[in-house]
Amino acid sequence: MPDLDVAGHAKGIASSEWVEALEALDAEIAGVIALLGARHGLVLTADHGMVDVPEHAHRIVAPALLDGVRHIAGEPRCLQLHLDPGVAVDAVAERWRASEGKRAWIATREEAIAAGWFGDVDAEVLPRIGEVLVAARADHAYYTDPDDRARGMIGQHGSLTAAETAVPLLRFGAFAAG
Template sequence: MLPSVADRLGVRRYSGADVFDLPEVRRAVVVLVDGLGHDLLRERSGHAPFLRRHLPDAHRVPCGFPTTTATSMGTFGTGLPPGAHGLVGMQVLDPQVDRLVNELSWEDGPDPRRWQPHGTVFEAAENAGVEVTMVGPHYFEGSGLTTAALRGARFASARTLEDRVDAAVAAVRAAPRALVYLYWGEVDKVGHVHGSRSWQWGDEVESVDQALAALSRQVPDDTLIVVTADHGMVDVPHEHRLDLAHEPDLMAGVRHLGGEPRCLQLYTLEGAAPDLVQVWQERVGDRARVLLRDQLVDEGWFGPVEGRVAGRIGDVVVTMNESFAVVHSGLMRAEIVRLLGLHGSTSDAELAVPVIVVPPRRGVVRASRVGDRG
């Protein structure tokens, strides 16, 4: 999606990349609402009158696999599939040190530029003379995930949603050619804690919708606004879960337990993976798919996989069907085990995200193609 916007802003590197039939403009604001799945938004669009007006023309697109924030941010920020950018899950193995890396927190993680060496869309836009600004919470500035997936933007720190809208409006007004990225994470947080079917989720979407309506009124008339998300969500009652702390047979041969409750990545002892697939499939039945890494790679789940990335993917990957999840109360943090709303797997509710286009009120231009400086 971001390469499409860059194309319409006249960034030569992405010439022809637009797949959404966007207008050519000189200024754009891209809003990513964490956890705002397309199907959830459509089902509960009564909470979002501003977005509902644009839903008939919205695009329903898959966010990629696994359906988790770190992976989707890598795809969003680079325009590459996970097998290329290398952010292949929430918690994955760093083969060089044989240790799990949480790609969200990046605590004690690797050099993010080594981990994800490809250039970002923001870097390309800046090199082409577009002023790029990222608006988000202060702790995102310089974080591992930001550096890996979204480097290249000037950072504007703002805490509340209203403050972020104000910061985005100021940034887009400040430059004749501008790309502003605004992130909001509360819809995802509320969905995790209370569930995506809760009244709390609806209230948060109402707040987002009001803020987006205000954004559309305050930006210059020639500004394109695009609203999207990184994944959707499903609610999984606790009685629909399997706890690996009480399933020793399923942990036999597992060196590291990565991924998350809707998409586990198992890093196994040498030679243990094939037998583990059989044991797991017999135990979970039709509630999950249990696949070897080679099968996932051959079938293109991550797109083409670069050699440096392959070892980060679990030897065995378990993707959950329907309303089902697998936790480990002895290894996973208690707050993860308690979550009601989850994502990571391949259901439509998790995969489908919206690309909602709010066109400029006027002033659409034939943007000249500007090459990279240097």
């Protein structure tokens, strides 16, 4: 049921639209739970959490921070910077730390992997991860274009905050032995 996710992105998790979608989902789940037999169970989870990012927390990236950046992957709450060949990774990371270190966790690919940001990383996947990562703290998001359509999303995810990484797991009914 995508209604809850859509309402969160469009209106934010503090909106009446999101609360209404949550209540509708809750009612649907209650109906399913009522149908569970004595030997049946239901496990419910989500794929991510979400935070509201107000417009005043949109950070338009200063051009100087993009010196040596070939392209940007990820999403506004966790940029993955892929650098031009020969650009010093540590220099780019330090430039970002000096500018955004209070608003974001800044890590090189190696630092992020060592810190467990991605769990176990297969060698084949390694080059797909940006050389520098910018993971927003609190309610910030990063954009390189002031006209980016994504700035219309209020609810966002992708960073390391507890609100985004804590995923609920709910269990209902009894589970059959066996």
